[in-house]
Amino acid sequence: MTRTAYIGTLDGDGLVVATEDGGPLTVTGALRQVREPSALALSADRSTLYAVSELPDGVVTAVDVTDPQRPVVLAAQPSGGAGPTHLAVFGRHLVTAHYSDGVVTSHPLDPDGSPRPLGSALLLEDPASGAAPHAHQVVPDPSGRWLLATALGLDAVFVLRLDQATGELAEHSRMDLPARTGPRHLVFHPDGDRVFVLGELTPTVTAAAWDPATGVLERGAAVTVTGPGAPDPTYPAEIITSPDGRFLYVSTRGENAVGVLRIGPGAPQLVQTSSAGGAWPRHCALGPDGTWLYVANQHSGTVAWLPLDPATGLPGPVAGEVTVRGACWVAFA
Template sequence: MTSPDQTAYIGTLDGDGLVVATVRDGALTVTGALPEVREPSALAFSADRSTLYAVSELPDGAVTAVDISDPQRPVVLTSQPSGGAGPTHLEVFGKHLVTAHYSDGVVASHPIGGDGSLGPLGSALLLETPGSAASPHAHQVVPDPSGRWLLATALGLDAVFVLRFDQATGALAEHSRMDLPAGTGPRHLVFHPDGTRVFVLGELRPTVTAAAWDATAGTLERGDSAHVTGPGAPDPTYPAEIISDGAGRFLYATTRGEDAVGVLRIGPGAPQLVQTSPAGGAWPRHCALGPGGTWLYVATQRPGSVVWLPRDPATGLLGPVAGEVTVRGACWVAFA
């Protein structure tokens, strides 16, 4: 059972900014919003979870720090230009905030102050393939579990970049890359809890690719792939988000167009699709497991809601939609 005072934050596009909700017995109830946090399509927490960070997915992007020491009464601390165009993802890495920009392919970093506030842009790196005219479309940045490296997906280059990151200065530099088959369009990835494997979700090809991660060398070795869509899925279908359960037994992938959640069992090779569950709304984007892992929450963008589905932790399987709350343009859901 979820505590009544649990708080959830919902990111939106063409919605009401950063939306605040309470959670009771799995159900969400909207309690407020910060409209001044514009187009917050991705959210991340500080290590102590006292500060929430949001991108503003705009042509002139921004990143905003929000004080959530009182979870139901968030207060904007600072906002800074993000250092690129169309930011779509961000993560805290040490004492820096790192942001991926879809429109121009830049990965940028900002220093984080002692109170959680953001300083001016620290550094920026363009993901690129020399001699290629393809747009990189950096979509996500993820620190590796060892804390030494940063992984960045480049959807337009069909590659996952491994970046060196200077914890003192925030400087970024390319270290290695893993190429994927042309047309894969890697969008998001997730580490296995054991820290030795990575699962990369394609947006243009509805697949998840397993890769071995060597944290000492800072390299990825591509393995086998599996489809995340069920039989009869429409073509094209655009996968959006991939997450792992805490035990490292199952993956969950949202698929736009099919409007479903694919459940995959993790094994020694490619993950195995074991269920395709209706998402409960149109154009599902981000998804997250709630506290305790017995509910999966899905942000469905069109016209906008967050739905919750019961989850069996033993089998990984999802039940039918148990409830939903209307949130215009919902695209991200995170729990304090």
Template sequence: MTSPETQTVYIGTLDGDGLVVATARDGALTVTAALPEVREPSALAFSADRATLYAVSELPDGVVTAVDISDPQRPAVLTAQPSGGAGPTHLDVFGDHLVTAHYSDGVVASHPIDADGSLGPLGAALLLEVPGSGASPHAHQVVPDPTGRWLLAVALGLDAVFVLRFDRATGALAEHSRMDLPAKTGPRHLVFHPDGTRVFVLGELTPTITTADWEPVAGTLTRGESVTVTGPGAPDPTYPAEIAASGDGRFLYVTTRGEDAVGVLRIGPGAPQLVQTSPTGGAWPRHCALGPGGTWLYVANQRPGSVTWLPRDPATGRLGPIAGEVTVRGACWVALA
């Protein structure tokens, strides 16, 4: 934070200018710098102390990079390591390790994190697979559960969410359990409810959210209902990209490519209910993120490249018309420091 009114924002890009730096003031973004040496940073994650930013480079030979952001507006590359797989698309911090999902070959990999936030060499790697399926796994996301015991890995090509055991000392990964989804769901991303008892899984190939109960002691998911996330008259096909939950646990936000909209869903005791679809102001929306206090939603529109911001009513969850946009070539991720 540079003042009470401003906040640093990092924007990941594909076929853009690398890692882009911006400031947010009263909701509006202004681009201030870029690190082109961080190539194709399609996903970003912060260290626990938020002094380091980690980025995947979505390349055939993947790379993970640690960026020092102790001075938020002057980020500097600490280290870069081979990611341990092909086409990495997501990463997260799990204890003293960075874990990464690889879409092209379906590998989940881990790297140790040093005391200064830099990355050590590859620690371990696990290929997600369902024996006999013959399908490509296409690992798309890795998410630690709220207890910090388990790692959930979303396999789009296998229509499954894996629960993985994680050795905090070595970074080794092993399959513990699996939740299967209907064929051609194509699960892409998931989000935990803030209460830690439920998971919402977003399908990319079938535009749905599937609710699942999470049992953290047993490390198991139990599949529940699925609901459509697109509005009436949405084009076919559409490809949902990102799912986010409001901090109060009352609403979900889903970006959908093709419809080029954000779906707003109310969370209740049963399946979430779609209450609004709101245009994103760009094409092919990827990642979205809620700002501090939940009064703004930021959306990365990959084509032709922009980040837009929409006002949000925290009481109703509904989004207002687009309030502004900033041009960012190939924008695909928004991370607020």
């Protein structure tokens, strides 16, 4: 079955469209008017694709993908902050994290998926530290009650509330991490009770217990995600889970590698690092059937695909690649 993939780029050709057929990707077109789309997200019904434009004056764009190979821009709005790096649909709102000024914003969504003008903005801050927050990611929790936001510059993960009626954002709780962890991205385990936080400045994954009833994270143990002889610094970028919840996959830019970690009752354990198939692997994603891992290699301008062993979860050697200038995100329709 042929599927459509959307590839976000930086200094590339905008939002790139491709087909996937048994693993390989083939580029079929691009929406060049969607500028610097460094992060993508799909609506729950997968009919609308959202993109940030990672610019000093950020933009969020909604794209109608009802016909996956013929995407049409619905609407765009100022994102409400500087340098947006991530976004997600949270109920009837689009929420966006901004790296440059540390603001998390919300936009109400029209019934057709178009974002309305800015609803609210919340600065992630720690006045006592005086550090720049660098909000990097926003992730709704599986219960649909809370929004988690990473603050790389504050070494913290914030738990936020969003009033679905008004769009107002408010801080609820936070989990602090050791200095210079630089939390970049996080992922929920499929059981909904655990969170794994990826550090960018210190290459670690920190396990945390999540209580959706109280909206509180409890920090657990951390483990290094780079292999022996890895350069320093390495700047990990993305973290995802296997659908069965047994493995984590982590892209590491300085190492140009993908780390595989086995999930257990305590901290996950690194079991292998594999070549990412290119330079500066930014985002990685599993294919629709879970048997391929796709890696966006920004500096080499490729998306590579690696086969996954269904029994061990381990990727094999790179099986192929497609040229996409500035590739930094992969999402499947």
